[in-house]
Amino acid sequence: MSSFDQLSKRAKKLEKQGQIDEAIKLYELFLQDFPKNTRAKAALEKLQDAKSGAGMSAQQAFVKAREFIDQGAYAKGIELAQKLVEGAPDSAQVWNLLGLGYSRNQNPVEAERCLRKAIDLDKNFGMAWVNIATLFSEQNRYELALQAFQNARYLEPENAGVLCAIGGVLLEMGRLDEAEKFCVQAIKNDPELAKPYQNLGIILYRNKKRGAAKQAFEQVAKLRPNNMTALSDFLHARAQICDWDPLAPEFQNVKPIGKPGNSVSPFSLLHFEDDPYAQKKRSENRAQELAVRDPVKQFPRPAARPEKLKIGYFSADFHNHATLSLMMGLFGAHDRSRFEIHAYSYGSVTDGWRRGQLQKLVDYNWDVRNASDAEIVQHARDQGVDIAIDLKGYTQNGRPQLFAPRMAPIQINYVGYPGTLGADYIDYLIADHTIIPDDYKNACSERIIYMPHCYQPNDGGREFPENKQTRSELGLPEDGFVFCSFNANYKISPREFDIWMRLLNKVDGSVLWLFEGSEDAMLNLQKEAGKRGVDPARLVFAGYLPEAKHLSRHKHADLFLDTFNVNAHTTASDALWTGLPLVTLPGRQFAARVAASVLKAANLPELIAKSEEDYEAIALDLALHPEKLAAMKAKVAENVKACPLFDTKTYTLDLERGYDAAYERYLAGKAPADIDLASS
Structure with a gap:
């Protein structure tokens, strides 16, 4: 050659x-x-x-422009499409192509202009309706998206893709029953299309039909065997219902890590393994998908610290939710003479007594649930937010993409997601030395602000009524020992469940009090108990109660047993606040070390096990020796009165020191670096 x-x-x-x-x-x-x-x-x-584009026919140029756009060469595709528009200004096809190019290149204004022009030229052009509906949906303009998709459906009533898209928009709008009907119809029209099963799985999950949701997600994983999101959704759905049966052969040897463009949901696989480096890689993959192509916003650096640092907290959970339960005291304790607090709420739930209380504790409460990402980013910039804080990360309903173009010169990952976000646009992670020991510091992409005690905020002013029920009214034995674990069902794995069943077999008359997540999970846990020689009736399930009533029923439990890969987080603090001892076994990843951090800050290190055998021994010792249990309960009740874990005022001062230190580095033109508040 x-x-x-x-x-x-x-x-x-x-x-x-x-x-x-x-x-x-x-x-x-x-x-x-x-x-x-x-x-x-x-x-x-x-x-x-x-x-x-010279030397090509219009058709060849059209095909080439579309190829460029599909390959991600957006600028070239747009340039060629613009020439086509100049040559054929009355062609709806080329205006639609140009609009698609702008949309893919994250230029929604020009995309909408071009797509509207295409529709003006040909109102029966179904693909233009689909493209503009997709654009509206990406901007969270769901009413407009629904109308546009309905117009596309009018033109093609049996198109499964359009039916599925309508179901997806209705899902985002919270109209679940309507959404389910469209997804089911899409599946009937095209059983090989994966997206309707995915939307249906989400709908069933939110409607507490967890077993059916698992089946839907499994079908997605089978139709898309190389799609990591489909696999992670399926594995998480299995965990939600405690389905521990062997995986089908096609799933057994797949390592659910993913890659940019085919990432997994990092949160969905926290339960799957205790590996901080695998979790970091999953987060990095997801973060790269969210990264913006345009140059990141550069903020003018002031000469000095402003009189008040503007702190923006971003969350979907500013309502009666565990996160706000933890943070309410913090919001009340912030030094309003030095900090201006902005709460950006993008969640769909807008009621609840905690939300009303929060509005009185912050300077500004911005309801941005109907705003697009770009609008929220610009609003935060216009307000001059100095430090933007992501309280959701990769958890359900989070919008981590808000932080990719930078809303503020300093951006922090805090509380909501238990791990690194793997993003170069997140500067700091709030943690502590128990949560992230030196051995695993490299498993975080952020610089770490180490709190002196526990990273987790707590409200030391929470009140709850005295529970006057009897144990029997709650389905518990009046005299038997009550082990409990009010963690979400997905956190339970065979590893700790084996220990729990051995404890029940060793402690006569004892029961295990669990949170009732779904009927499917309850049935599976009862089945697993039977497999281990335990009467399923010894598993007692506690239904949902409002926070105060839930806290008050803790008095009927004797010992909280923690889960391993994903610990008790808020539930750990809840237990201690009510005087209930908790035993934990710390693992390697952030999510597996939270309860150890909580116990250390409560001055209860003796409840932190060193091995599975030690975990079982601590629990058995307390269960078999009433005097030891009584002494431990007394110690817990005494410690919560004065321990660092529930000292909200000091915690807030420490956190504010962290904010100040991060901002001082920024003012000095220094790159983010670890900030150790424990040694300062």
């Missing part, structure tokens, strides 16, 4: 990949050495014509 043939082969490969500029450079370099090579000259001219 001649040197030109080798060159031509490489150039054609680059051209197929959309890298025409690189192919042109190859020929230009070749011609510097062989200026008379006619074949190289001809190939170069052909490529230059292809780049400019």
